Amino acid sequence: QVQLVESGGGLVQAGGSLRLSCAASGRTFSNYVMTWFRQSPGKEREFVAGVDWRGGSTYYADRVKGRFTISRDNAKNTVYLQMNSLKPEDTAVYYCGADRSLERIGAPTYWGQGTTVNVSS
Numbered sequence: 075q076v077q078l079v080e081s082g083g084g085l086v087q088a089g090g091s092l093r094l095s096c097a098a099s100g101r102t103f104s105n106y107v108m109t110w111f112r113q114s115p116g117k118e119r120e121f122v123a124g125v126d127w128r129g130g131s132t133y134y135a136d137r138v139k140g141r142f143t144i145s146r147d148n149a150k151n152t153v154y155l156q157m158n159s160l161k162p163e164d165t166a167v168y169y170c171g172a173d174r175s176l177e178r179i180g181a182p183t184y185w186g187q188g189t190t191v192n193v194s195s
Contacts, residue, residue: 076100076184078170083189086160090193094155096170096186104128106184107176108146108153112166112191119169123155124179133179137163162195 082094096108104127113119123144124133132144143156153170167190171182 076103076106076172078172078184078186080168080170080186080189083168083191085192085194088160088162088193088195090160091156091158092160092191094157094168094170094189094191096153096155098151098153098172103146103151104148105174106172107174107179107182108144109171109173109179109182110144110153110155111169111171112164113169113188114163114166117166121180122168125153126176157191160191160193162193164191165193166191 076098077100079097086092107126109124110122111119112122122135125144125146129146141159146153167188169188170186172184173182
């Protein structure tokens, strides 16, 4: 098992940037595929980005390609989501996810409690 704690959310203006962090503990971090999901008001939780065990491959939802970058630092047991050119539509609670299998990238076993991102127009 692994425990996940997100941080870095806040209020930003449209066009601005924000960097989210997810700190993991309780298991070898490099054993986990890491993901970011988000849930905006009135919407289902959706996949945002994922990164494989060592950062060799990344995956993005079409809506964030070119604007968001996922990365990980296994030495720090942390995964990041750099968000640029933010839009009001990016407003959501962002959740960090973890799973040992890449096949479960869309439905990870472990979740953090979320951090709120509010993009003003």
